Amino acid sequence: MNRRIKRYLAALAAVLIAIVWAFPVYWMINSSFLTPLTISASSRRSFPSAAPCRTTARSPPRRRSSRRSRCRSWSSPSHSSSASRSRRSPLAISRFRFKGRKTFVLTIILVQMLRPRRCSSPSTR
Amino acid sequence: MSIVAPTKPDTAPAERSRSRSSKLPFWLIVPAVGALIVGLAYPMGWQILNSMREYGLKQQFGEAAPWIWFDNYTNLLTDTFFWTVVGRSLVFMAVTALATMALGIGLALLMKAAPAWSRVVLQSALLLAWAMPIVAQMTVWSWLIDQRNGVLNYLLSKLPGVDMIGHNWLEEPISFFFVASVIITWASVPFVAISVYAALTQVSDEVLEAAQLDGANSRQALFYIIMPIIRPVLIILLLLQFIWDLRVYAQIQLLQDLGPVGDDYDLLGTYIFGLGIGQGQFGRAAAAAMIVLVITLCVSGFYVRELLREDTGS
Numbered sequence: 001m002n003r004r005i006k007r008y009l010a011a012l013a014a015v016l017i018a019i020v021w022a023f024p025v026y027w028m029i030n031s032s033f034l035t036p037l038t039i040s041a042s043s044r045r046s047f048p049s050a051a052p053c054r055t056t057a058r059s060p061p062r063r064r065s066s067r068r069s070r071c072r073s074w075s076s077p078s079h080s081s082s083a084s085r086s087r088r089s090p091l092a093i094s095r096f097r098f099k100g101r102k103t104f105v106l107t108i109i110l111v112q113m114l115r116p117r118r119c120s121s122p123s124t125r
Numbered sequence: 126m127s128i129v130a131p132t133k134p135d136t137a138p139a140e141r142s143r144s145r146s147s148k149l150p151f152w153l154i155v156p157a158v159g160a161l162i163v164g165l166a167y168p169m170g171w172q173i174l175n176s177m178r179e180y181g182l183k184q185q186f187g188e189a190a191p192w193i194w195f196d197n198y199t200n201l202l203t204d205t206f207f208w209t210v211v212g213r214s215l216v217f218m219a220v221t222a223l224a225t226m227a228l229g230i231g232l233a234l235l236m237k238a239a240p241a242w243s244r245v246v247l248q249s250a251l252l253l254a255w256a257m258p259i260v261a262q263m264t265v266w267s268w269l270i271d272q273r274n275g276v277l278n279y280l281l282s283k284l285p286g287v288d289m290i291g292h293n294w295l296e297e298p299i300s301f302f303f304v305a306s307v308i309i310t311w312a313s314v315p316f317v318a319i320s321v322y323a324a325l326t327q328v329s330d331e332v333l334e335a336a337q338l339d340g341a342n343s344r345q346a347l348f349y350i351i352m353p354i355i356r357p358v359l360i361i362l363l364l365l366q367f368i369w370d371l372r373v374y375a376q377i378q379l380l381q382d383l384g385p386v387g388d389d390y391d392l393l394g395t396y397i398f399g400l401g402i403g404q405g406q407f408g409r410a411a412a413a414a415m416i417v418l419v420i421t422l423c424v425s426g427f428y429v430r431e432l433l434r435e436d437t438g439s
Contacts, residue, residue: 007240010239011240011243013239015247017235018246018251021254022249024254024257024265025253027268028261028264028265031265040274042273043274044274088157089156091153092149092153093150096150096153098151101150104154104157105433106429109368110418111161112369113368113372113418113425
């Protein structure tokens with residue numbers, strides 16, 4: 001098959017898959033413009049155009065203080081320290097060979113496996 | 126005539142630099158190790174200790190927790206229902222992880238073959254799906270599979286001779302886990318596809334050209350050249366998928382909240398949650414979590430070994 005036709009077909013497949021993959025996201029956006037009654041109605045509404053934008057209009061306005069607190073939380077020392085931590089460790093394990101490197105990698109993999117502990121720890125009720 | 130003895134080369138700066146650089150990785154890793162110790166030592170220690178004690182609701186109100194050592198483990202390991210849940214979880218993990226990997230690799234190859242504009246469209250769609258929070262994902266999917274007005278039933282009913290209106294996808298356990306697997310695969314594929322695509326971009330064009338000149342067709346180039354080159358990435362992705370799909374909890378719990386109730390809809394995550402929070406058997410739940418850890422290590426042990434071997438070899 002011609003190389004150019006192959007690329008056209010690949011582009012077509014990519015766009016079709018993109019539509020299918022993003023459909024739930026579209027449905028979420030579409031539903032955000034509908035009232036709860038319309039969402040649970042027996043007839044579907046595939047486009048928000050016919051529906052009034054009451055859902056988003058009714059959402060409480062964002063207060064200045066909450067916005068400020070969010071800004072503060074993003075620039076907080078804990079956030080910046082975790083970000084720098086997440087940059088330094090990959091640098092260490094990818095650029096250096098040192099004693100304990102393998103143990104550290106294994107520990108990180110183990111941590112991924114340990115999530116169910118949250119369900120069994122009474123302190124997290 | 127005088128002979129000048131050769132002067133000893135000044136090695137001090139080089140040694141100083143080597144010693145400084147040998148300490149550097151430790152300094153780089155210290156913050157992460159500190160966070161791990163602070164964040165994990167207490168819950169992990171608590172879990173190990175509690176798995177060997179009788180820790181129930183009474184102990185939550187201050188009563189002493191007697192040591193029963195391995196009784197929790199023995200009770201669980203002799204419980205047939207526990208093994209049923211383990212088997213179910215392992216099958217769910219294998220099916221979901223392999224489907225995710227197959228689709229992710231397929232999409233990555235498609236991205237490599239497609240023109241740039243369509244690749245950007247596909248990557249944007251994948252990132253949008255990936256960026257959705259789990260609760261939002263589950264809410265939208267619950268609308269899509271709704272038995273009365275869901276899009277899925279509506280579209281399937283458009284097929285000639287098919288009437289799916291009123292079909293409840295969460296009623297039967299098999300159908301329930303199929304839906305859960307589809308949702309988890311849909312959410313996990315973007316990570317795999319984009320990671321594999323990143324690995325594919327590192328495969329040198331010269332190597333592929335050389336293979337083409339040697340007479341290798343596309344399939345041979347894929348299986349004998351591209352796949353071995355990106356193997357370390359595939360191994361770590363498969364390992365992560367195995368781990369994440371075995372300890373899946375939120376999606377199953379949220380799907381159960383939509384209606385189906387009973388032990389037939391449990392995987393290990395919800396089973397442990399039910400033991401601990403539902404029944405107040407924290408000691409037994411801790412033991413179950415430790416057994417799951419051992420099972421995960423057994424399942425992924427081969428891949429971890431391969432990963433470390435690849436890493437040492439590189």
